[in-house]
Amino acid sequence: MTENAIEIAPDSALIVIDVQKGFDEASFWGPRNNPEAEDNIAALMDAWQESGRPVVLVRHASLRPGSVLAADHPGYAFKDFVAERTGQESLLITKTVNSAFYGTPDLADWLEDRGIRQLVVVGIQTNMCVETTARMGGNLGYEVLVPLDATHTFDLAGPEGRALTADQLAAATAVNLHGGGFARVTTTAGLLAAAGPA
Template sequence: MTSALILIDVQRGFDNPVLGPRNNPDAEANIAALLGAWTGTLVLVRHDSVEPGSPLEPGTEGNTFKPVLDGVVPHLLFGKKVHSAFHGEVDLHAWLTGRGITEIVLAGIQTNMCVETTARLGHNLGYRVKVVLDATYTFDLGDLTADQLAQATATNLAGGRFAQIVSTKDVTG
């Protein structure tokens, strides 16, 4: 089985306090551990928000990658304007299948938004999907805490058989 690590929206804009409390302060360290151990195909995806004033607006510092990605040279880097990495500037599905990739390993920001959406669509397209939950984070939303949202995402993805939920240690050995 050929795998690709897909890091989704690991951008400075998610450090903006306007987004509220986040969970998993170890996410960046776990992303760094994944990068340090990964020897396969690496894909970086950037959210290029079309919403005026968004912390992820192209041309702003918030649109740039976080320091954990400094010096990282991916096999593919592209932007997207929606939640799923499969609907970006690049036909990710065609790119992956053209390289014989049958498994995707997902990490990044936000757990219950772009990571979850990419996982669901990846499964629907026939990939074996793993979500490295401890290498993701999200923010409080409505009456739910970020931890509750991350747990709901894990339950939905695993329970619906969209993805296997794994840890950084599971991936790095």
């Protein structure tokens, strides 16, 4: 076993965050990165469900007026490839903030009740809800794995006219999580190879 080998626990939980139709509205969000994200998320969902590992689906119910992720907006629905895989999930969480740990039902309680200690976090957006959930997971003592290529985000403007591209934000997330010790940043292919049968 090499120092960098990935080991996937038989009960490793795949946390699929906010893969909702509202994120397809480019006029609302602007340019995105990583067009392969959805295919990679689907592959991980299939692998986790086929091996009997738990899959947690998380959806965002925005409270902001006019949001494409508001519960009464068509964009609130899961993207089709996720909707096609529902019914086998172990848990469905609804949240109104960035972290999946602040949703209903309570993620930490659910994980604790089952003794689950390893999380794989995927979804949208890389530098928002994915990063926040991964950081909190690390703070709470979970082993967190983030396949960066199973996430995506959008260009974003900050203070004083400073802006970063989606790729720059994703790179910053990778450095923050991995370098900061919150999570191990990896790839979809690495996780699929390591998962095997549960």
